[in-house]
Amino acid sequence: DIQMTQSPSSLSASVGDRVTITCRASQSISSYLNWYQQKPGKAPKLLIYAASSLQSGVPSRFSGSGSGTDFTLTISSLQPEDFATYYCQQSYSTPPTFGPGTKVDIK
Amino acid sequence: EVQLVESGGVVVQPGGSLRLSCAASGFTFDDYTMHWVRQAPGKGLEWVSLISWDGGSTYYADSVKGRFTISRDNSKNSLYLQMNSLRTEDTALYYCAKDGLRSGRGGMDVWGQGTTVTVSS
DSSP, X not given: OOOEEEEXXXXXXXXXXXXXXXXXXXXXXXXXXXXXXXXXXXXXXXXEETTTEEOTTOOTTEEEEXXXXXXXXXXXXXXXXXXXXXEEEEOSSSSOEEOOOEXXXXX | OOEEEEEOOOXXXXXXXXXXXXXXXXXXXXXXXXXEEEEOTTOOEEEEEEEOTTSOOEEEOTTTTTTEEEEEETTTTEEEEEEOSOOGXXXXXXXXXXXXXXXXXXOEEEEOOOEEEEEOO
């Protein structure tokens, strides 16, 4: 199985900050990498698919990059509604696997 | 409106059985691979199982293999998860999710609200 790691596991940031979250796969997954946002008590929401494609309806302050084993999710200017936990997930091979999550909270 | 609605979650004793259902609407159900994903209290997301658009291929996490069975009825736009030999570690919120691609290699672009399974004596 492909293992996914994320860093940091948590971070504190202020509104307006640029935030970067890193995801690493244990082997090459090409661009089969997806990012999700989950708020407390809510289902996950797809933000980015195929490493860098913005899901419909997602604000353009979210962006994704990377290929192979190393990927990043960037929030260009953090907004109050962005405080949440973010997960990466590989869809290159079965089983699809999620990273452990990165919690973004208010500084 | 594209929607997934799960049901069937209850409190069950260890060793018991349960069947979860997921009703889909607002999209062509039989065009897409479907998933079950779970989240134990306070924990991250764990993929459980997937089924191809036509039901011809199924896959399971090692943690549930041999105990859970995924199925779908495209005529009813419904997804199911039969859960047998339940263990306390199966306690979680269970989500059904639609894959963005028929192949099953897309992101999970639609999620239900989840149904809670509690395994306890």
